[in-house]
Amino acid sequence: MKMNRKVWLQTSIASLMLAATGTAGAQSSELRVGLIPSEDAQAMMRASQQVMEQLEQKTGLKVKPFVANDYNGVIEAMRSGKIDVAYFGPFSYVLAAQMANAEAFAIPVSKKSGQSSYQSIIISKKDNGPTSVAQLQGKTFAFVDPSSASGHLFPKAGLKGEGVDTDKYFSRVIFSGSHDASIMAVAHGKVDAAAVASPIFQTAVAKGHVKAEDFQVIWTSQAIPESPMAWRKGLDADTKQKVAAALAEIKGLPWGDRGVLNGFAATNDAAYNVVRDTAKALNLDLGKMK
Numbered sequence: 001m002k003m004n005r006k007v008w009l010q011t012s013i014a015s016l017m018l019a020a021t022g023t024a025g026a027q028s029s030e031l032r033v034g035l036i037p038s039e040d041a042q043a044m045m046r047a048s049q050q051v052m053e054q055l056e057q058k059t060g061l062k063v064k065p066f067v068a069n070d071y072n073g074v075i076e077a078m079r080s081g082k083i084d085v086a087y088f089g090p091f092s093y094v095l096a097a098q099m100a101n102a103e104a105f106a107i108p109v110s111k112k113s114g115q116s117s118y119q120s121i122i123i124s125k126k127d128n129g130p131t132s133v134a135q136l137q138g139k140t141f142a143f144v145d146p147s148s149a150s151g152h153l154f155p156k157a158g159l160k161g162e163g164v165d166t167d168k169y170f171s172r173v174i175f176s177g178s179h180d181a182s183i184m185a186v187a188h189g190k191v192d193a194a195a196v197a198s199p200i201f202q203t204a205v206a207k208g209h210v211k212a213e214d215f216q217v218i219w220t221s222q223a224i225p226e227s228p229m230a231w232r233k234g235l236d237a238d239t240k241q242k243v244a245a246a247l248a249e250i251k252g253l254p255w256g257d258r259g260v261l262n263g264f265a266a267t268n269d270a271a272y273n274v275v276r277d278t279a280k281a282l283n284l285d286l287g288k289m290k
Contacts, residue, residue: 028236030062031055031243034074034086036227047256048087054253058246061239070177071147075100078232085231085243090149090275093228097269104228104272105240106247106264108255110199116265120150120158120221121201123186124193126214133162133219139192141170142182149275151179154221155195157278183210193218199258225271229264 033055035048045067056063066083068074071092077083079100088096088104096102107116122133130136144151152175156166166173174191176182182194183201187210198220205212229247231240247264255261 028061028084028239030064031059031085031239032083033063033065034077034083035065035067036071036074036087036089036092047254050253051250051255051261054250055243055246058249059239059242061242071145075102075147078102078230081232083232084235084239085229087227087229089147089151089227090225090272091153091279092145092147092149093230094272094275094279095147096230097272101233102230103233104230104267104269105244106229107226107267108229108258109226109262109265110258111252111260111262116226116267117223118150118226119198119224120154120195121198121217122155122193122195122219123183123201123215124218125186125189126216129186129192129216131216131218133159133164136164136193136218137169138171140172140174140190141166142174142176142185142191142194144179144182144194144196145175145177148179149224149227150197150221151182151195153275153278153282153284154224155219157281158219158221160282180204180209187214203256203259225267225274228267228272 033052035045045065048065052063052065055061066074066077068077071089072095074083074086074088075092075096078086078096086096086102088102093102093104097104109116122136124130130139143155146152159166159169172191174185176185176194179196179200182191182196183204185191186194201215204210231243244264244266248266249263251261251263253261
């Protein structure tokens with residue numbers, strides 16, 4: 001039976017926040033799932049509701065989803081045993097693997113694109129915004145979160161490769177907290193440009209939040225591996241098998257900014273070495289990023 005959306009949101013948030021510890025190593029009747037905040041918490045909950053319901057039905061486990069205020073909130077929740085599985089961004093996953101014993105096991109596959117990767121883009125307003133990287137000098141700029149791959153790590157590394165030191169190049173830099181917030185910051189003239197994930201920008205356009213013709217893309221990154229689902233390594237083997245099998249079968253349902261799903265494909269930790277290499281190129285100490 002489908003849950004009332006309001007009740008689902010309220011009970012899901014409350015139940016996870018009240019849970020203090022997990023049952024590491026022991027099979028449980030519930031599955032606590034963390035979600036990165038690409039949108040505000042309630043929007044993220046709504047966007048993932050149908051998938052969470054299917055996951056519950058297919059595994060027979062009581063699924064309790066949770067969206068933290070920022071990327072590090074999800075990492076900390078896994079580190080402290082408050083969640084069992086999480087949907088991370090590529091860079092937040094790398095941090096979680098190092099700090100929270102997380103292990104990537106699946107990636108969403110978009111029915112429309114069939115891709116297992118995406119790109120970061122830098123956007124500006126078309127009417128009077130900068131039209132090139134050179135014109136970004138002295139402008140205001142928005143990154144998403146220090147732990148965001150497409151909203152910070154890859155654009156920072158890409159710009160560095162073009163001779164741009166983002167710590168000095170802009171007149172002011174902000175971290176907006178979410179891709180949607182960065183998009184709206186550009187739309188409302190609060191910043192001159194922003195780095196965001198291309199699928200999230202496309203979704204914002206599709207939802208009518210912004211108009212594509214009002215923006216221009218002035219920079220595009222190399223391919224970034226898709227955001228992974230990861231579990232605690234200490235999660236029991238039976239639960240891992242149930243979750244992986246269930247996610248592979250979930251098709252035809254919306255999954256946030258990734259659109260309609262064609263299931264979740266298998267992945268592993270090694271697929272994110274490109275993210276680690278990018279962090280090394282920036283001389284980032286992953287141990288100090290949290």
